[in-house]
Amino acid sequence: MMSTPIAHDVKVFVPSKEFELSLSFYERLGWRVNWKEGGLAEIELAEARSYLQDFYAKEWAENFMLYVVVEDAAAWHKHIVSTLANGDFPSACVQPPKKQEYGAIVTFAHDPCGILIHFAQPTPQR
Numbered sequence: 858m859m860s861t862p863i864a865h866d867v868k869v870f871v872p873s874k875e876f877e878l879s880l881s882f883y884e885r886l887g888w889r890v891n892w893k894e895g896g897l898a899e900i901e902l903a904e905a906r907s908y909l910q911d912f913y914a915k916e917w918a919e920n921f922m923l924y925v926v927v928e929d930a931a932a933w934h935k936h937i938v939s940t941l942a943n944g945d946f947p948s949a950c951v952q953p954p955k956k957q958e959y960g961a962i963v964t965f966a967h968d969p970c971g972i973l974i975h976f977a978q979p980t981p982q983r
Contacts, residue, residue: 868899869907872918874970876911882949882969883909885940913970922973927964930954930978934964937976954978 873879876896883900884890891899896911902925927933937951951966957977964976 866906869923870912871900871907871909871923871972872913872921872970873909873911873968874913874918876909878946878969880909882940882946885945886937915971918970918972922975924975924977927976927978930962930964930976933976937964937966956980 871879880890880893880898880900883902886902888900888902891901891906893899898909899906900909901907907923931954934951934954940946941949941951946969948971949967949969951964954962954964956962960980960982961977962980963978966974966976968974
């Protein structure tokens with residue numbers, strides 16, 4: 858049986874409708890911008906990297922999701938509410954944390970182009 862070649866990383870390409878606005882949104886939430894060139898930037902949170910790209914397709918963006926495992930979903934809700942309070946991101950929004958059927962407590966947020974971000978706090982399993 859042939860062995861699988863070694864892989865070192867997996868990154869997703871995250872769409873943006875207004876690249877600079879989305880980049881600013883992610884930075885304010887805590888993502889670090891590792892580099893930016895033209896309409897592409899590598900952003901990082903919790904040692905996980907993604908590419909934010911200056912590309913938008915409505916159907917894709919509205920079905921694209923990020924799942925971020927967090928220690929405290931309520932703290933993230935508070936942080937996001939504070940980030941959105943100045944009105945710099947009028948199309949972005951956040952919902953209060955809610956326990957999901959599968960057990961996690963999740964704060965749902967939408968970025969400026971409609972991407973759904975799950976800030977999920979795992980809960981102990983019975």
